[in-house]
Amino acid sequence: MSGPPDHPFVTAVKPLVDAIGGELLAPHEARPDDVVLAWEGENVLAVRLPQLSESLDHILAGLERRHGMPLAELDRRTKQSVVRILEARGAFSVRHGVETVASALGVSRFTVYNYLNRENAANAANVAKGEQPLT
Numbered sequence: 001m002s003g004p005p006d007h008p009f010v011t012a013v014k015p016l017v018d019a020i021g022g023e024l025l026a027p028h029e030a031r032p033d034d035v036v037l038a039w040e041g042e043n044v045l046a047v048r049l050p051q052l053s054e055s056l057d058h059i060l061a062g063l064e065r066r067h068g069m070p071l072a073e074l075d076r077r078t079k080q081s082v083v084r085i086l087e088a089r090g091a092f093s094v095r096h097g098v099e100t101v102a103s104a105l106g107v108s109r110f111t112v113y114n115y116l117n118r119e120n121a122a123n124a125a126n127v128a129k130g131e132q133p134l135t
Contacts (some may be wrong), residue, residue: 010038013047021050021058052094059089060104072106079105083115092116 017024027117030036030046037045050058063082064071071082082105091097102109 007039007044009037009044013037013045017047019062021055023048023050055108056094056097056100056109057089059086059091060101070106071104074105080118083112087116087119096110 014024020069025034025048027036027043027046031048034046034048036043037047060071063085067074067078067082068087071079074082084103086092086097091101094100098109098112102112106114
């Protein structure tokens, strides 16, 4: 970024921008679809948001870092947990999201759908019994 990298606002938002896979830019480098952020009335930086497909790749890479290994090497229970996290983050609303996740997990699309269906069935059963859904 060619803007003020030591500005307190830049320091504050950088972890969030990094987490979503965005890019920090100087305000004058912003394109119409970038988000220009101001601090006390002054444009300090612009954020270029990733495309949805790039966001999914970024989320998958973050999950690999969190687990310390490729997602394909995780055990079945942990893979199911990863699918729940990805569903909560909207990964399956992205075009080819199921295929991308299945590839990253080293499983078939059918298996990803089974993980999703199993979770949804368990939540429905808990709600029917008056219990809280699984989180």
